[in-house]
Structure formats: C-alpha cells, structure tokens
Amino acid sequence: MTTKIVFFDLDGTVVDNQTEQVPDSTIQSIKTLQEKGIHVVLATGRSYFLAKSVGELLGVKNFINFSGAYIRLDEKEIYMDPISKRDLDLLVKISNLKGDHLSCFGIEEAFSNGLAKEVALPILKNIDCHEIPNLFSENEVEYMGMCLFLANGKIADYHHISNDLQFYQWGSNIPNAYNIERKGNSKARAIEKVLSYLHINSDEAMAFGDGGNDIEMLQKVGIGIAMGNARDTLKEKADFVTKSVDEDGIEYALKRFNLI
Numbered sequence: 001m002t003t004k005i006v007f008f009d010l011d012g013t014v015v016d017n018q019t020e021q022v023p024d025s026t027i028q029s030i031k032t033l034q035e036k037g038i039h040v041v042l043a044t045g046r047s048y049f050l051a052k053s054v055g056e057l058l059g060v061k062n063f064i065n066f067s068g069a070y071i072r073l074d075e076k077e078i079y080m081d082p083i084s085k086r087d088l089d090l091l092v093k094i095s096n097l098k099g100d101h102l103s104c105f106g107i108e109e110a111f112s113n114g115l116a117k118e119v120a121l122p123i124l125k126n127i128d129c130h131e132i133p134n135l136f137s138e139n140e141v142e143y144m145g146m147c148l149f150l151a152n153g154k155i156a157d158y159h160h161i162s163n164d165l166q167f168y169q170w171g172s173n174i175p176n177a178y179n180i181e182r183k184g185n186s187k188a189r190a191i192e193k194v195l196s197y198l199h200i201n202s203d204e205a206m207a208f209g210d211g212g213n214d215i216e217m218l219q220k221v222g223i224g225i226a227m228g229n230a231r232d233t234l235k236e237k238a239d240f241v242t243k244s245v246d247e248d249g250i251e252y253a254l255k256r257f258n259l260i
Helices: 024-035 048-058 085-098 116-120 124-125 187-198 212-219 232-237 249-258
Strands: 006-008 037-041 062-065 071-075 075-080 099-104 109-110 128-132 142-149 165-171 176-180 205-209 224-225
Touching: 006 187, 024 048, 024 075, 037 048, 048 062, 062 085, 062 187, 075 187, 075 249, 085 099, 085 142, 085 176, 165 212, 165 249, 187 205, 187 212, 205 212, 212 232, 224 232
Parallel strands: 006 037, 006 205, 037 062, 109 128, 205 224
Antiparallel strands: 062 071, 071 075, 099 109, 099 142, 142 176, 165 176
C-alpha cells in the first residue's frame, strides 16, 4: 500500500546521539517527504519543549511526546494524560528521602532538584529549569513525564507509589536512569490515536526507531525500520534494518522504499 505517514523516533534515530546533531541528509529527506504530501510525526520520550526545536529544523509540526502521553498535531493538542498530583508529590517525597535525582517535565517547562540539574541531566543546565516543589499546586496537572536517576535508592522503592505509573529504563549505558509516565501510554498507542485522527490505515504507515521503547511502535505500522545503531532486540522485530544515523540511515531507507 502507499505510505501516507512516517513516524520518527528522535534520539538515536533523527538526532545523532554522539554529535547531538541532525544529519543534513535526514533534514532534506524529511522535507522531501512533506513536499510529497506524506505526513511526518516525531515520536519521542522528550517533552514538547525539548523536541520542538528539532521540529522547527525539519519543518515538522506533528509530535508524540512523553512516549505517548501527549500528542500535538499541527499546533493542536489532541491527547494529554498527565501524572496525578498525588503521584507527583509522592515521587518528590521519596526521591528527597532517598537522595535520588528527580526531574519533572511539562509541555513547556521543567522542574528538578539541584542534584538532577547538576549531576544527572546536564541538558537541564541549558534551559530555564525551576526548583522542584515539595508539593505541587492543585492546578499543576500538566506534567506527563518524570526522569529518575537513582543515586542511593532502588527502583523497588518507587514501585509501590501507584498502580497508575510505569517505569522504564533509558538504556544499558545508563542503568540507573528511568522515565516515569502514566501506565498504558506508549508510542504504539499514540500511533493508533494519530492514525484514527487522520483516517489513515496502519498498513499505510512507516516508523523508524532505535530503542527498546520503539519495538511496539515498529510493530504497529505497515513497515517498521530499525536504525543500524539500534538495539538487537529492535532489529529482530523490524521489517528492515537500515544504516546508522551517522551513515545517512534515514535517507538510505526512504530511498530503498521509493519514498524520496
């Protein structure tokens, strides 16, 4: 079937993790897709405000953020699933007691404790990051992603907080780092919502990824493509394995499937 939409993971797929840059070939390839009338969606664990600069570079206005907890299509919010105030407050309380590093991301802002900003998440040094409060205000309901870096505690210390939360590791290279979101959200579930909203069949969709949280996303579409630098577990599930980010992998695959 004709491909009408392509979903791209960001870090390790569109963005080279080593240089933190987007290859010129990727920029041109994605712009060519859009010129041909093919929808492009950036699907990432990042918050919207940490992803929109890449969108601006690519000319893309469609986002899946927080690994599926937030969807924004052409400047319109179509889905939002924030963490509850109770769970936010308990995460802060326990991380303070354990001396772990915690940061909290909303659509346009971030909070962190001092340790998270200085030790665990250097990217926070480059943005206007607020000190995380001990208790969130009643109207603080739009925080959909938390990042937890274990310094002294164990992930088991946090599992009992709520049956409504899901924890997943960033990767083997950062074994003590976890993303925290509302249970049930995923890139795959968000793709279902986007396809339904745009009236596109899953067989008409393609997706690129490199991480463990991209497996379901690649299985949800007609053609799932793993980057050459992807985890082996993802490559095993992919329909096609392209070259690495720094080897113009996105351009290579799109040409392979005659999309550019």
